[in-house]
Amino acid sequence: MREPMQPFVAALSVRDDLSAEEVRALHDLPIHLRSFQRGEEIVGDHTRPGRSSLVIDGTCGRVVQAREGRQITAVHVPGDFVDLHSLLLKVMDHSVVALSDCVVGSVPHGHVAGLCERHPHLGRLLWLSTVIDGAIQRSTIANIGRRSALQRLAHLVCELHTRLAVIGLASPNGFTCSFTQTDLGDILGLSAVHVNRTIRDLRHRKLLSWSGNQVLFSRFESLAAFADFDPTYLNLQKEPR
């Protein structure tokens, strides 16, 4: 079987060099795998998790439940920790749900803390990954707060494509998107109906094609220019951290 930590190692390796020993330490973490069906709750709101969870396969989302409806505040792909912050926050301020059938691994908090102690550089990289989550959230705030539905959706497509490419899950001109239009609405702060019309509009403008769960574009650059997409916030540069 493939190493479950592989996508996480891949994601870190894009941002900094890992020593062989560090890679080994990550693979040696006692990880408990579990499958979830689309729609299932992975971590509950207001709970106190004793473990941190990592997406191995599929996608999941962080859900803040407001009185007027749910908002998906972040989308996670393989290699992303979905609640690493619970190591410090203790009490969840949101829930995590499966947005597709997915496989999630979890590691007891004690082992994560131990890893940080024994490998301070890995500790910094775990900190880094929570801080990149924050950068993505800032971009999401700007996206929802300032851009039109058309640009919002285009921006999300650019981001997803870029993030999936990092872990080898995107082709040069597209990717597989398993979200329903209702999910997309909850991610973008739009109604499901309007998401549908917005996809149609993007298609009419020949910026992309979207049939079933296949998203394809002829030129990523056109889409990125239209969406005002600047990938700086994804921190894809290798730097000593």
Place this chain on the structure above:
Amino acid sequence: MREPMQPFVAALSVRDDLSAEEVRALHDLPIHLRSFQRGEEIVGDHTRPGRSSLVIDGTCGRVVQAREGRQITAVHVPGDFVDLHSLLLKVMDHSVVALSDCVVGSVPHGHVAGLCERHPHLGRLLWLSTVIDGAIQRSTIANIGRRSALQRLAHLVCELHTRLAVIGLASPNGFTCSFTQTDLGDILGLSAVHVNRTIRDLRHRKLLSWSGNQVLFSRFESLAAFADFDPTYLNLQKEPR
């Protein structure tokens, strides 16, 4: 002169116990103070800061510049680090601007990193403060994505009051808000004109009074209920972290 680190120590002390030695280590950090006028840029977008900055007095905001206008993705009050993440992110994905005249202290990254090494528990608390920023951003996404202008503004008032109270800058029934209505629009993803009408509406509903920069309410609970405000995300509980 008052210790510049005092509001930061106060903010951490709400979340966990600090030893006398840890407090001393924080006060011993070489901090360089600088004043900024309202509107001045404190940290530039796409720069590589060599220091991390902390608000000592006044308020500032993190600004993501989109093609259609600026979005303020976070508001910071005394005791908040505005770019602690730059220790790991290296390149800024947004700028930081003064939203009122303010005093900001900055500490070289090397000293912050050294502090984390010598005092692992303080390191975890610095990590914690970046992670609380993330929690606040999630709440902002839900606020902008799902709530009406009226609730959005009410929610912001609840959050600001709660955060200012922690550092002793709020009275039980109100606080001083130095933002212009244009700033509020950029925080909430609304136009300045609509912010004006929304404030008027909140006044008519007797949820608060807002004259000059004094925000006052008769019952915080009424406002919080109206705004669907749940302070869990602010992590104001003392926990061993």
Place this chain on the structure above:
DNA sequence: CGACTCATTGATTTAGCTCAAGTCTGGTGG
């Protein structure tokens, strides 16, 4: 087949935007 869930489209409504004009304030200079 029948009961889902998801996607699609039309008709209508509405929250919030834009444009425009005015007021009120504090600061500056003659």
Place this chain on the structure above:
DNA sequence: CCACCAGACTTGAGCTAAATCAATGAGTCG
């Protein structure tokens, strides 16, 4: 001391992007 000016606030009128409501396909699974 007062005229002027720049920012910020306020209000009105009209417009528009997106929401809501409603109906209908289309695919899937027990």
